[in-house]
Amino acid sequence: MRPVGSLAAGLVALAVLTGCSGDGSGPDVPTREPAAPAAAPEPAVPPAGRTALAGSSYTLLAADPGSGLLAAATGTRLDVLDPGADPLAVARTVTLPGAAAALVQGRPGEVLAAVPGAVVRVALGAGTSTEVPVDAEVRSVAPGPDDTLVVGTGDGQIRTLGPDGATRATADGLVSADALAVVGGEVTVLDRRQSMIAELDTGADRLGLGLRAGDGATTLLADPLGRVLVTDTDHGELLVYTTAPLVLRQRFPVGSAPYALAYDAGSDTVWVSCTQSNEVVGFDLGTGIPVEVDRRPTVRQPDALAVDARTGDLFVASAAGGGVQRIAATDRKRGQ
Template sequence: MTTLALLAGCSSGSNSDNLPTRDPAVAAVAPAATARPAGEVVGLPNPVGALLAEASTGQVAALEAGETSSTLILLDAATPNGTPRSVSLPAHGASLAQGKPGELLIPAPDRIIRVDIATATLTELPVDGDARSVQRRDDGTLLVGTADGKVRTLDPEGKLVRTVDGLASADALAVTEDHVAVLDRRQTSVTEIDLGKKNLGLALRAGDGATNMIADRFGRIIVTDTDGGELLVFSAGPLLLRQRFPVNSSPYALAYDQRSDTVWVTCTQSNEVVGFDLSTGIPTEVGRYPTVRQPNSVTIDQRTGDMFVGSAADGGLQRIRADDRKKGQ
């Protein structure tokens, strides 16, 4: 296991093959469910690997789990019991991200797949490498992280603008105003990137085995330390660890509810989703609900605040309405 404190990186002359690394942390295998999941559950044909509620339409996109699976399921959040749309992808997708309004972005080997929600049509942007993460910036440029630790900037037409390397892997990206952070699961670290100088910036150890990362509207960078059982909260510019809080039960997937400023974390060892208010100096638990088995994904419909949790075991999609969560608090 690598030991990281505070590092500085550079895109020139770096060699990710020589970095000290570990096997990436993964979600703990969930036990059989002992409590009825909160809210409503609809069945899907296959286990869910990733979820995203598209911001402008509220359509819920479910990416099937499995290294060989290449199917995307689209459901209307207003009527999740309706007939879902199935979209065949040209390659296995690693994750889901918001594109321009009405569009999904899916990183995959050698490409970024763009999905038009209304028509379910696909277009592809070629990428040099196995794309694992992608984020769209306000100017329409895309940041793409690859399995070999490179972060590439593409212009809105897909043309390569710059490449920053020096990491072991670029598994998740967070954009906060002018700052970009990268989660490296193989080094269990979070690193800032200076896009203007094409350099790696400050890097901090992210617990014992970090797996997922998001940003909130206040510019905080939130990470699940799955192996360490903690929720980590960083600030950007400069990168600093501001909060760490024991969650236990293998915290894994993350989602942020803008309406209530709540971060939701799935815990696969207990089949639960837990909400935290981060407004004070220490995270405060504001909700806890039983979930479908193996809750490896979670998303929030930002228009309504409704939460969706995906099962990576049984293929169930769970909906916990915002109004029901308020009643339970």
């Protein structure tokens, strides 16, 4: 498959990656400092919807689709939030063994936290946790097929762990493996230091095709339709890929340092936080090109997003003490 029109100019194949020599130093390639969300100003207008937990700061947010419980984390603190409470409240707190670099859905009722030296399985209902040791700086994690875990490390490895925690396969070749998405049997990994994404089969020991992802890619998310979404924070764009093979399909200017991503399957809408302007923007991807369908003011520094799969409510977490904002799906439908 090939991209069409102007996308061909933006599709840059980095080559089929063969992996490094195994000395742990990573490939000898040009790198950059990883892009980061913009330092947001004080909000110019009040946030949309309702805001709770004033004074709290969170950099990571994940929602359990079954229970609707939210996991909100910053550093070693993980708060389980109950969206059924009015207002939104902390139901319980879990202390992680290290600062969380990633937080994603795991098995039903749990989230997976990537911390240095481990993946932590957190049961949201009970507030209990179990560590899966990894002898590396874990930067990213995603659930794989057959109860496996796919883990990305700070030195660019992608490891497949079995249900017993044992390493089944290791693929090298990146500088850092900062975000992961698993679609079927395909893994897509984001390397922020190269601003690129690459693909491999789950359980494989060799990377496949790699593509440049803008000029400062930061966040990666797969949706249920098999698309892989990437925010290019430095260049202000939303990039949409398909996999197997990896192809850039859509490229849309967002501006305002886009960073966090969340997907609402009920409306086929991807939400993007704009950290420079304290906004969240919704794009409909169903027409072949992203179409902006909604834009709302947020709490300051909207570095994390999540959608409640049961209601379609959008949650926005502030990394600057603004708490957690809830924008109800029913309010959006009324244009409020």
